[in-house]
Amino acid sequence: MTSSNPKEMLFACHNLWLELNGEQIFAGITLTINAGKIVAIVDNNGSGKTLLLEVIAGKRKASGGRLLWAEGLRPRGDLRYISQCPRFFFWRKVHQQLWRFCVRHLPEMCAELKSAPPISAFLNPAMTNLPLTAMVNFFGMSRYLSSRIYRLSTGLKKRLALVELLVAPAPIWLLDDPFALLDEHGREQLKWLMEAHLRNGGGILITAHSRGLLEGGLPKDACVEWTDMRIYPEEAR
């Protein structure tokens, strides 16, 4: 189930288990996220994939097991978690959300601007030194800049969430079922982004409820370790 070259390891978990309200959700999860590689978890609806990612992202406490970070990596700053159902403040406008990504991840560059830039700055790369136009154009959000988030379709909300990957480099990406809601253009863009991330030495943990959904979306030559949410005996790993 795992391949671990300690030099390449970014993150690993060992024998992780989670119980909620007296019910075992998952157990015996042991995996390693290595630099330049993908761990793909494919399993049924309700098998615990989202809860596992929440545990790794630090949003939920495991009932037991170990989380190991490569030396120098911090769970908060060095991990980017894109939720299966991204939650935003729905009355916020798209450009306000994009600005929040910048403030969260590029505080020093934003401080130079003092206040949020006008919408025109998101369309004109010369207006700031922030990656505003890249953020808007990459996932095709330019048409929606002044839309309130509650008006976006589910797939567009997913695209908006994925923009965070562009603004904030982090070695570890946790992507929860990212392809399920994306159209072909969105998938191609995400594939390209993953390719670049792996080339730069990043690692990815990605989930899906069907292998077919993932196979078309993953970069062609990526090194992928396929797994699921079952418990494997120690000797089989």
Ligand SMILES: Nc1ncnc2c1ncn2[C@@H]1O[C@H](COP(=O)(O)OP(=O)(O)OP(=O)(O)O)[C@@H](O)[C@H]1O
């Ligand atoms: N807060 C909670 N309290 C108790 N049980 C929960 C809670 N959240 C989820 N569950 C249960 O835990 C199980 C795993 O849920 P999870 O959302 O992780 O599944 P999943 O593998 O991500 O499914 P899907 O493919 O549909 O996204 C489900 O049976 C779900 O009902």
Ligand SMILES: [Mg+2]
């Ligand atoms: Mg899920």
